[in-house]
Structures are given as C-alpha cells and as structure tokens.
Amino acid sequence: MTKMTGAQAIIKCLQEEGVSTIFGFPGGAVIDLYDELLDSDIKHVLVRHEQGAVHAADGWARATGEVGVALLTSGPGATNGVTAIATAYMDSIPIVVLTGQVPTALIGNDAFQEVDIVGITRPCTKHNYLVNDPKDLVPTLREAFYLASTGRPGPVLIDLPKDVVASMVNFNKKKKIKMQTYQPHYDPHPGQVEKACKAIMAAKRPVLYIGGGVILSNAHRELTELAQKLNVPVTMTLMGLGGFPGTDPLSLGMLGMHGSYASNMAVAKSDLLIAVGARFDDRVTGRLDAFAPHAKIIHIDIDPTSISKNVKVDIPIVADCRSALRGMNAWFDNCDTFDPTASKKKHAPWLNEVNEWQEKHPLAYRDNGDVIKPQYVVQMINELTGGDAIITTEVGQNQMWAAQFYKFNEPRHLLTSGGLGTMGYGLPAAIGAKMAFPDKTVIDIAGDGSIQMNIQELATARQWGAKVKVAILNNNYLGMVRQWQELFYNRRYSATPMEITPDFVELARAYGAVGLRARTKDEVVPVIREALETDNVVIMDFAIEREEGVFPMVPAGKATTEMLLV
C-alpha cells in the first residue's frame, strides 16, 4: 500500500485501466489533477468545448471498444458535458467522465461554480458517484471502469470534490471487482438457445434484425457465421451497420424510417424475426401493431429491460450477443438434423422474394445534370476510401445518406448518434477516433447546420494533429426538418433556411486547415481525392441539391410498409 495524493491516485487508476489518452478542459476545481497530468505519460487532448471532450471520448470508445475518458471542471464545465453524456447513454457507449466539484465543505452552499452534476446526470448515466471520502476514491474509480465496460455498457460519471483530490489516499493493489448489486448475465440459457434454434429450423421466412449490441459485444463474426450458415437475410439498425458486411448479398441494409424497401418488406412478411442486440426503437418499428405482424420473435439482449419493452417477445435470450450467437452456431454445428445445404435450399424462395424487392426498389436517387446529389457524394467517398474509412456523422439528412450509401463492411466504422440524435456529434467524435487510429482515414459526413454546433473543435483537431476530413453536404437548410415541413407542413419552411452560413472554405483556412469546395458534380471526385491526399485537417464543402429528400421514408406513426419512395 502506498500513500499519495488523490490526484496521483486518479492518474494511477487511469494507467491501471490502460488509458493512454483523455479529453478535457481545465478549471479551478480540477487544477490539481491537471498539475499532476503534466508529469504523467497520459496524453491530455485539450478541446475547445466540454461537449467536444465527451463526444471525443465517446468516439474513441466506439472506434476502439475501450473505455473513453473525459475530464471536465465543475459547474459550467460539467453541464456543458451533459448532452454528450446523454448521447453516450442512449447508445450504450462505455465512457468515464470525471468532473471537478467544489470542496466538500462547500457542497450545498451554492458555492462558485457548484452544480449538482450527480443529480443532473442521474437519468443519463449508467451510474454516477460523488466521492465524499478520500478513502473511497480509488475503489470508486475502479468500479466506474468496471461498470462502464461490462454488461450493457454506458457512461459513468465521477464527481470529485477539490479537497478529496488534494488529500492523501492509500493506493492498494487492484483486486477482481465483485459487486453484490450488479452481476451482468453473459451466458445464454441453453434451453432458450435450443428453443431459438428450433424455431429457426422451422421458419420459412426468417430475418435477422441486428442492432448496436452486435457491435458492442464484438459479435460480428459470430453473426456473419450464423447468417451465412443458415442463409438468412440480415437487416440492420443505424447502430448495427457494420455488424454484418454491407456488401454481402444477404445484407438488406438499414430498416425503419429511412430503411431500404427490401428491409421493411422482409420484416413485414417474415415469419421469424431474430433480433440481436437491438431494442425495437420507434424509428425502427413505425406503427407497433403493424411491425412484423406475422413473425414469431426471438430477442437476444444483455439487458433484460430491453426485452418485451415495446414488442412482445416469444423467445427471449438474456445474454451477451456474442455468447448467445456462439451458442447458436454450436447448436447447429452439432445438430444431426441440420443440413446447411438443405437450409439454403429451403430459404431459396424467401430469398428470391427478398431479392425481387431489392431489385424493384433499390436505394436510389434521381440525377439532375450538373447538380451535386448528396447520395453521389457519399457513394464517391465510399469508393475512394475503399469502404474502409471510419465515418462519423452529424444528424439529419447527412446522417441518413451516410447510413444508406456508405457500405460498412466492418464494425466500429460508423460512429453516429443514433438514440439521442445529437447535432454536433460528428466532428469531435471523429477527432476521438482519429486520436485512436492516426493511420486511418476518418471522415465526418456533416450537414451545414450540425457542423456549426461544434465547429470550434477544428482547433482541437489542428492542435493535436488529428487530420480528420469533414464532408459538408451543404444544402443551406436544416434539411431534415425542412423535409418534414415539405411533406407534412405544406412546405412552410419555418426556421429551417440557414440564411447566414459561414464560408466554410475560408473558415477552414482561419483554423489553419484546408478548405475545398465542389459546386458541380464533376468537381466531387477531385475534391474528395485532394482531401484524402492532403496531410491536414480538411473541410470539403459540397453545394448539394438544396431540396433533396431522404427516401424511402416511413412517415412517423405509419406502418413501415407505408414507405414514400423516390
């Protein structure tokens, strides 16, 4: 056991967890910790807004699968981080957020820069702590990392009063963490696995519906094995993209509000829906009573609260997706009556039907001469990066076009705010991912509105050599809202035209980055090429068709088969 200051102990705990990089912004309440950071080998990435720090930690976590870490000061520092904490919470992303707090003696006194951040973040963290007693500091940090990364992952916040960080604490050896009140359940019940497999054997029109859980549990290989072994088509939620290769013939792409025609039709006609790490979100199901009306439902999820929350499940499997899929693969491999060739044959008529839907209404858009179509931009980015870039997105049409037209073959390559839909997520998340993978191409597919929400992080990217590329699909509108107004509000464009937008090329230059612009279709490819070849942060400003829409679209509250098509 060694004695050291709280600040030293925190740094040691981070090192113990293998943390190499943290994202943060200093202030009076965390100044001791910042002083200690200077002498440590942990890289601290100074952001320009605390929301950026937490999104960057989240981007790091999504890209690597490790716990991302952010450090914020008390009061406004902490509240600035809340949107990003909620973003991570909705998408089950493992991050640990350390916030400074006023000294314990002042808590509750409305002290300078005091805010009850534990109270504020209670509903948007997996768990949170106020460390009142120096002897709890080290155990709390260890527990926080454990909670963030196990079970259904999520953000954990630790509020650190200044005097606790400054006091002397004991640093003892780390023991295996066992919590009386928290025991995530990883292994599937063998009986349920067998039931599920038998239901699959009996099904004529099965569909795999996969979500972010497949990616969080690193189950993409097991999932791919199962789909291919059984010859079952796969549809993905926004969070599930990359959980199964997007270019595989069995991939139907995304389902739901802006899902592909084939995905939504397949679910509607299916007799067995195999949901893996997905949570039947309203953007996926549309009108609930019309969702998969003929299907028996198998649901694999590590979180029991996800099961039968929105849709009644016939065969629940509470388990880690990867363990459950392994169990199912093994069951089929050991089953005497299962014959992969026969299974392929049996599903052939169903796959034919699915293929017909795909051919009848593929993801499409109408060309318009010289005008740049956003879908074309995404397709070209896909092509010129070989489908292998890490793509982050902002929120709105840009996000949906990225999801539809970039073909993700690998997990952890699409980082996007799915659950909360946070505009301003893409740039800081891209910086987080780029810090983790400096050799990878990282591109934020952005909207002109969203990018302005955290544009200040261009300075962060420049300062830390995170040479991310930003592709702005610039329609000079808050486009997704405009699209709703066009379709459902009589084209009354209330507050969606962006009357003043900065010159993004000049803006890039002001930050010491490179700005490129494409005004016509034939300029798209050269601009992307140049951006990819430029050894700097680059903003690409694509002047796209202003009133382009995202299709297919299921109007809110309608059945997913009631799609508006191109």
Next chain:
Amino acid sequence: MKHTLSVLLQNKPGALSRVTGLFSGRGFNIESLCVAETLDPKISCLTLVTRGEEQIIEQITKQLHKLIDVIKVSDISEGEFVEREMVLIRVKAEAATRAEVLRIIDIFRGKVVDVSPSSYAVEITGPESKIMAVIDILRPIGIKEIIRTGTIAMARAPKK
C-alpha cells in the same frame, strides 16, 4: 392491477432518488412509498405500491433491478403477504359526537393519541382496506386532518 413491490437497496445518499427518478422519468406511477433501514444499517427496505398492466409491472421490476444501488426486487403481491399501514386522523369530537367517535375507534382497535376540547387525534393500523373503511365512517363526523404512512408489506412464510 395493484402491485406491492419490496425493494432492498443500498442505504446511500441518492439511492432513493434513483428509484423515484426512475418512476417519474418513465411515467410509472407510485401510489405509496415507505423506506427505512433494515437490520443491516447499510441496506434500506422500500415498500412501493404501484398500479399497472402486467407488462408495465414487469418493466418496473426489471428497471428497478437494473439500478446499481438496488439489491433485490420482489413483487410480494404475487404470493401471500401481510400489509399494514398506519394513519393518524384528527377528527371533530364535540359534545354530541365524542362518544360516537370513541365507539368507532374501538371497533377498529384504534387508539386516541391526542385530545382537545373539540377533537381527537386517533391512530389506526391495518391493511389499506381497513384504513379506507375508517376514513369513510369518520368522514361524516368531520375529519380535520389526516396523515398516512403508506403501506409496508411482508411476504408470509411458507406453511409447511
């Protein structure tokens, strides 16, 4: 349907607010809530009465269980259980009604705990149905104030 949940949770600051925050945040209703320490001072027991369809109760139970500070959740109304609530009622007791009030209280095995020239404060314990019955009977006489504890409940031991 009415359900009585018994929840063991860590006796820590903020733990109770995680429970109540869950109910308000997800739109579940709380009919009554009673909390106090158990024999182990590190653990509190909370009795919560709520209403909802099976699927809602299932969600409530699972969501409660998911809270890191919660140790155990049981829906004790699923089996045999005893429930008790205590109520303090200040009831008008003027010359004409004093004897009547005492008679009623006696029938319900209540106790007078405070006396004034114009009122009695009485204490009554029992299941919610009994409390409601007392209230209904005393209402015409004139209830000035009423304080209820909410229900506490315990599963019956198996009879073998």
